[in-house]
Amino acid sequence: MSLFSGVAAFLGEAPIELYRFELGGETYRYAATSGEPYVYNGEMYTPEYLVRGGLHFSNDFAKDVLTITLPATNAVAALFFSGTPEYAMRLKVFRGVRGASDLPAVWSGTVNGASFSFSENAYTCDLSCEPLAARMERSGLIRNYQINCPHTLYGPHCRVDRTAHRLEALISESAGSTLTLSLPSGTEDGRFAGGQLITAADGRRRYVMGNAANVLTLERPLLLQKGDAVTLYPGCDKSWACCVSRFANGLNFGGHRWIPTENPFVSPIG
Known part of the structure; x- marks a missing residue:
């Protein structure tokens, strides 16, 4: 028990800890508690199993890293399935007594x-967090000069409307991490590789490793029954061809298509 929790218990008050995550225009709010949602400043904080490390404040930012453990099925954890998001996710932790x-x-x-x-x-996810002061002190490149697009799929710079590309489907057969779904005929192989599957009943999420027509392979098993409804979101390999053919989003492509694939100072020209 922390000193704060001990004092709160001594005074007969219930402690509460709230977590507010922000990425782009999306906000994710959680209360590290069980039971009913908690309302603070007119905003709803969903109960979630959250465990954090101790809070440290020093001149050595490497020692001030905060680790937060939460279920891998959490919406925040799902954002890191395919790598770190393009933009910094901000986190603010509030602590006090209920009411x-x-x-x-x-x-x-x-x-x-x-x-x-x-x-x-x-199946859990450990988030590695650092104080804002550490980010302000760090120098380095924010953006790379690269052929493939660096934007986060469906993010604020990608600008693809995820709702316009989502697909509702029913489970035809389930075998661990392999699912057979009722997808439209002619569904291209690999369309959902790097995408996401969300169950309609309880919002469980899985990263899609790939698909061969209507057979999907997930990054880990998911217990589903025949007839269960799911929502699928296509993935992207970050190439120009995929951006244009799958999403018609060439205007927002963030890569540099014309970078030479061979070094002109090494290979002869012409």
Whole structure:
């Protein structure tokens, strides 16, 4: 038990800790508690199993890293399935007692990355977070000169409307991480590679490794029954060809198509 929790218990008050994640125009709010959702400043915080490390404040930013563990099925964790998002995810942690009109922010920073671990009992995601001061001190490139697009699919710079490309389907057969779905005939192989599957009943998410017509391979097993409804979102290999043919989104392509594939100072020209 922390000192804060001990004092709150002594005073007969229930402590509460809230987590507010922001990425682009999306906000994800969670309360590290079980039971009913918690409302603070007119915003709803969904109960979630969240465990964090200790809060450290020093001049050595490497020691001030905060680790937050949450279920891998969480919406925030799902954003890191295919790598770190294009833009910094901001995090603010509030802590106080239930019912208070003002909960002080005890930590503010960014989420730098995530790692996933699987055991017999749980599949979890560890978020590695650092304080804002560390990001302000760091120098380096924010954007690379590269052929493929660096934008996060469906993100604010990609601008592809995910709702326009989603596909509703029913499960025809389920075998662990392999699913057979009722997809339209002619569905191209690999269309959903790098995409996402979300169950209609409870919102469970899985990263799609690939598909051969209507047979999908997920990054880990998902227990589903025949007839269960799911929503599919196509993936993208970040190439110009995929951007244009699959999403008709060439105007927002972020790569540099005309980078020479051979070094002109090494290979002869012509």
